[in-house]
Structure formats: C-alpha cells, structure tokens
Amino acid sequence: MNSKLNNNFFKKAAATTSLLALSLLVNPAHAVNWTEIGDAGQLLSTAQEPLGDGALRNIYGSVSTNADVDLYKIFISDPITFSASVTSTSGNFDSVLALFNGGGYGVYGNDDARLGDRNAGLPAGSLLGPQAPGWYYLAVFGLDTTPTSGNGTTPDHYIAPDTSSPFTSVIGASGPGGASPLTGWAPVAPGDVVTLNEEYRLRLSGVSVSPVPEPETYAMLLAGLGLVGAMARRRKVFTE
Ligand SMILES: [Ca+2]
Ligand SMILES: [Ca+2]
Ligand SMILES: [Ca+2]
Structure with missing residues (x-):
C-alpha cells in the first residue's frame, strides 16, 4: 500500500467512527415496545417506567x-415532536390521555382525538404541550374518571374539567385544582364502576428510554476516536 492509500484509509476509518459515534449519541437505533407489567399504578409513586434502550x-x-x-413515567427527549395516541383492541374503550410534568402538575389532556372517534390523542405541536425535555407522567384511563389535586377528591379539586365540549379539544390543566399537583383520581359518577378489561395500544413519538448514555459509553467512543486518530498520524509519519 502506498502512503496516499494508507492516509485515505485511516481518514475514512476516523470519519466512519465519528459518524457512528454521533448516530449512537443523537439517534438511538433501537425502537422499544413496552408491555405493561401487572397493572401500572395511578400515582407518581406507583407509576410504571418503561425500560430498554x-x-x-x-x-x-x-x-x-x-x-x-x-x-407511565416517560422521558420526553423531543418536546417538539412529542405525541401520544391510544387505540383499543375492541374499539369500544372510550379512552382519555393526560400528561403531567415531573412534579405532577397537569400539562394537557384529551378525550377524543377526532369527532366520532372515542380514542384519545395528544397531538404534536400543541401550544399546550410539553415545552422542555425531561421526565413526565402519562396517564391512560377511561372517560368516567378524572385527575384531582389538593386535599380531596371533590370536583373542586379537579385538575381538568371533567366534561368539555367539544370532546375533541385539547385542554390544559384548567380545572380548579390545576395549580396543584396530582394526588388522586375521582370517578365522575361515584359508585358507577363498570368492568372494562380493555386492551390498548399507546403510540408515542419524541419519547426515549435510557435517555442519557452512561459515562463509560462516552469514554469508549472518545477512546475509539483517539485511537483511530493516533494510528492515522503514526502511519503518516512512518510512510512519508
Ligand atoms: Ca393497567
Ligand atoms: Ca392501573
Ligand atoms: Ca375518549
């Protein structure tokens, strides 16, 4: 091999390693599908955190x-593209979605994504949506219950209005209890609990798990880049 070829080879290797390192850091290759383990709780302390990479x-x-x-406790890595939508296997589940920030304060929620559709959806790009990357809590629940805050579960403490027309609107934490974090849930019609046993699929975007690479990952990538660079430099000295 002549020196020109060697130099080109190592330049290429270094560039490839750099691109690989960048893609690993910026754009995790894996897509994670999480299946609820047991039953996810309904409070910040009992929320379920999907794991993976x-x-x-x-x-x-x-x-x-x-x-x-x-x-569910989720890490919203890209608030601009964050969206969530629910469908149920049966199609009969009248779902609601509500997002809370890391402190449990209501961010926004939705009952029906579209007119004539009982599936809930939180669209990307909503002015009411999350403004910063970080930990959030996303709740999936049936139409007949509503988040509460403060010291009780009376309607006075509802974080969001229990009824809002049109039901397709995306609502902020505009209920009387919206200024306080989530402390519980109240049935809209107390005593009217019915069995659902509905399976759902929650589609997400802008959410990642293992959002922060371990320090060792950075160290390995930097060491790899340094090694390739050093080899290229040494080759250049020896062959010229
Ligand atoms: Ca469940
Ligand atoms: Ca549950
Ligand atoms: Ca609904």
Whole structure:
C-alpha cells in the first residue's frame, strides 16, 4: 500500500467512527415496545417506567374498569415532536390521555382525538404541550374518571374539567385544582364502576428510554476516536 492509500484509509476509518459515534449519541437505533407489567399504578409513586434502550414507540396495556388509571413515567427527549395516541383492541374503550410534568402538575389532556372517534390523542405541536425535555407522567384511563389535586377528591379539586365540549379539544390543566399537583383520581359518577378489561395500544413519538448514555459509553467512543486518530498520524509519519 502506498502512503496516499494508507492516509485515505485511516481518514475514512476516523470519519466512519465519528459518524457512528454521533448516530449512537443523537439517534438511538433501537425502537422499544413496552408491555405493561401487572397493572401500572395511578400515582407518581406507583407509576410504571418503561425500560430498554432507544426510542419508546408503543406501550401495550389494559384497563380493568372505568375507574382504573395507568400512569407511565416517560422521558420526553423531543418536546417538539412529542405525541401520544391510544387505540383499543375492541374499539369500544372510550379512552382519555393526560400528561403531567415531573412534579405532577397537569400539562394537557384529551378525550377524543377526532369527532366520532372515542380514542384519545395528544397531538404534536400543541401550544399546550410539553415545552422542555425531561421526565413526565402519562396517564391512560377511561372517560368516567378524572385527575384531582389538593386535599380531596371533590370536583373542586379537579385538575381538568371533567366534561368539555367539544370532546375533541385539547385542554390544559384548567380545572380548579390545576395549580396543584396530582394526588388522586375521582370517578365522575361515584359508585358507577363498570368492568372494562380493555386492551390498548399507546403510540408515542419524541419519547426515549435510557435517555442519557452512561459515562463509560462516552469514554469508549472518545477512546475509539483517539485511537483511530493516533494510528492515522503514526502511519503518516512512518510512510512519508
Ligand atoms: Ca393497567
Ligand atoms: Ca392501573
Ligand atoms: Ca375518549
């Protein structure tokens, strides 16, 4: 091999390693699909955190009754593209979605994504949506229950209005209790709990798991880049 070829080879190797390192850091290759383990709780302390490595694309779960709430702790890595939408296997689940920030304060929620569609959806690009990357809590629940805050579960403490027309609107934490974090859930019609056993699929974008690479990952990538660079430099000295 002549020196020109060697130099080109090592330049190429260094460039390839750099691109690989960048793509690993910026764009995790893996897509994660999470299946609810047991039953996700309904409070910040009992929320379920999907695990894995990469972009969280789907959560598969189920709700047992119209008073059941599944709360998931998620890392929104890209608030601009964040979106969430639910479909149920049966098509009969009148779902609601509500997003809370890391402190449990309501961000926004939706009952029906579209007119004539009972599936809930939180669209990307909503002015009410998350403004910064970070930890959030996403709740999936049936139409007949609503998040509460403060010291009770009376309607006075509802974070969001329990009824809002049109039901397709995306609403902020505009209920009387919206200035306080989530403390519980209240049935809209107390005593009217019905069995649902509905399976749902929650589609997500802008969410990742293992959002922060371990320090060792950075160290390995930097060491790799340094090694390739050093080899290229040494080759150049020896062959010229
Ligand atoms: Ca569940
Ligand atoms: Ca639950
Ligand atoms: Ca709905």
